[in-house]
Amino acid sequence: MSLFSLHGGFTGLAASSRVRLARNLKGYPFRLTPAQHSEIADKVFSALRGNPTIGPEFEKKQIIPRSTEASQLVEEHLISPELARNGGWLIVSRDGGVSIMVGEEDHLRLQVIGTGLCPKECLETANRIAALIEATLPFAYDERLGYLTACPTNVGTGLRASIMLHLPMLTATGGINQLAGYAGSRGCAIRGAYGEGSQAVGGFYQISNQITLGASAAELTDKLVETATAIIDAEKKAREQVRSQNEAALRDRVCRAAGTLRSAYLIDTGEAIQCISDVLVGLQMGLLSGVEPQVLYGLEQRIRPAMLTGAPQERDQKRAALLRETAQSLRFA
Template sequence: MHLDTLTANSGEWLRGTGPDSDVVVSSRIRLARNLSQFPFPVRAEDATKAEVFSLLSGTLGELDASPTLHPFDLGELEEIDAQLLVERQLISRELADGDGPRGVAVSRDETVSVMMNEEDHLRIQVLASGFDVKGAWAKADAIDDAIEAQLPYAFDEQFGFLTACPTNCGTGLRVSVMLHLPALVLTKEIQKVFQALQKIRLAVRGLYGEGSQAMGDFYQISNQVTLGLSETELVEKVAEVVPNIISYERRVRKALVRQDRRSLHDQIARAHGVLKSAQTISSDETMGLLSSLRLGVNLGLIDELDPATVNEMFIHTQPAHLQKLKGQELSSPQRNVARAGYLRDKLANAELDTDQ
C-alpha cells in the first residue's frame, strides 16, 4: 500500500451511502490502550518507544483479524504525507507533529487505523460511512480482542484500561459522530444543540477533533465520560442521542425550503457558481461554499452532483491533498489557485457526466 494511492479516492467512510448520510458523514470508534510491560510514551525513552513501535508494527502486520493493516513509520514519512493522513482522519495532529519512534497501521479501505506511540501506545480507530456507531464498535472490538490475545494491556480492576490521560481511563473509548448541520447553523439553532449536549456530558468538537475549529458546518459529537460505564453503554448513549439531532436538522431544512425556497436555492446556486468559476479561493471559503453545495445536493436542489463527489471535494481541497495532486510543494497563494482549478475541473466533469 502506497500513500500516493490515497489521493485517487476519498476513502470508504466518505462514500456517502451509509445510514442517514444526508446529515451524518461518518461514525468513529477510538480505543486508547497501553502495553503492560512498557512505560507510557510520555515517560518513555526513544529506545523504549522504538521497541514498542517494532513490537506493535510486527503484531499488527500479522494480526489474525480483518481487514489487513499496513504499517507506516511516521519518522520516515515526508511532512506532507503525515499531513495527508491527518486530513483523511487517519491520524491525529499530535501524532503527525510528534517526535521519536511512532507510526500508524492503516487498512486499504481506510476504515481502520491504529496509531502507535501517540499519547498512548495504541489508538485503535474504526471509521464507518454514515450513522453506524454500533457497526463500527463491533469491528473495533474484534480488532481490540485480536491485539489483546497477542499483547497484554495495562489494566486495573478498579480503573479499567490505564491511559496516559486520566479522562480516558476505564473503557478508553471515544464514540464520535461527524454531522453536517448547515440548517441549524443558518438559523442559529445550533446553540440549543450545544447546550443540550453539554447537559448530558457529550462534547462538541470541530472537523479534526479536540482543539479544532468547526469548518463547513461540520461538528463531531462524542462522549466525555469513559469511566463508570461499559463500552456497550457508551455506544448506546451516543446511538440514542444522535437521531434527535438528525431529526432536528431535517426539520429545519424542510422549514427553510417551505418558508423561502427561492432564497435558499439562490444561496446554494451562488455557492455553486463561485465554485465553478473562481480563479483563486481559500480553504475556509471553500469549506463554507461546499457546505451549501452539499445541502443543495441532499435537498435535491442540485441534480448533477452526488454526496460522494461533494465529500471528495471537501477532502481533496485540503492543503496536503492539493500538493500531492499537483506533485509539488505549493505556497498558500499557489494552493488557492490550485484549489480553484481543481474545483472548476471537478464540477465541469460532473456536468459533462450528467449530460451524457
C-alpha cells in the first residue's frame, strides 16, 4: 500500500486534489544561487530521511533544465513549468503523492496530491511533512503576517489548494464563464489544467484559492471545497439538460468517442483527450461502463507528448495502443 495514497469522492467529475505550501528557510535570502539550492535540497532530504517511518519513501533528483525528464515531470504535475525551464531539485515520494520542489520562486514548494475530492486530507499530510522539516529547519515566519514568501500574494498561509474538475458541458454551453465570476466572489480562481496561464483542454480545469492571508489554511480549504461542490452540481445539471434536449446526439458522441479509443491505430493528443473527455461523460451518466474514471484520468497524463518517445507518428501509434488496451473493457449501456 502506498504511504501517501489519498482518495476522495466525486471521482467522476473531480480528477484530483492538490495542496501546495510555499515555504522559505530562515537565514537565507529569497533569491538563491544554484549552490544554495543544492544545499537546501540536501538539508531537506536529510530532515525527511531522519524519520524512520517516512524517510525511506523519499528520493532526491536534480532537475536538468528543459530535459525530457523535466517535461515528463510537468505532465505528471510533480514540478512546475518554471522549474522545468530553470532547473533545480525535486524530492519526491515513491508513489508521487508528496513532492517538494527546491529552486522555484520560493525555497520550497511542498505539494501533496490525491485522487478525487480530497483537499482537506492533502492539507493534513502537507502540514505533517512541513512540521517534520521545520523541526530542524526553521521557516521564515512573521507573527503578524504569517509565513513569508517571495511573492506578496502568497504571504500568510503560503497555501495554494486546487481541485482538477472535468467540466465539458459547462464549457460547451458557456456556463463556465458565469461560474468563473462566482468562484472569484468566493476568493477562488478557475484556470487551465496546468494552472495559471494554461489552457483548458478537454474540459479540464483547476479551481484554486486566490487568498492566502486573513484566514487559516483549513478555512481556505473548506471554502474551496464548498465552491468546487457547487460547480460540480452545476456541471451535473448541465449534463442532464443536454440529455433531456437530445439524448440521441449525446449517446452518439459518447459512443463514437468510445469506438475511436477502442479501434484507432493513430491518434494525436488533442483528439485523444477529447475522446477521453467524452467517454468520461458517458461513464458518469451511465451510458458506458467497464472502466473506472480514475483509470482514464491517469491515462490522460500518460499519453501526453512528453511521456512518449519517438517521432510524431510513432507517438501517435503508441498513444493509440495504450488507449485501445484500456478501452477494450468499455461496455455500452
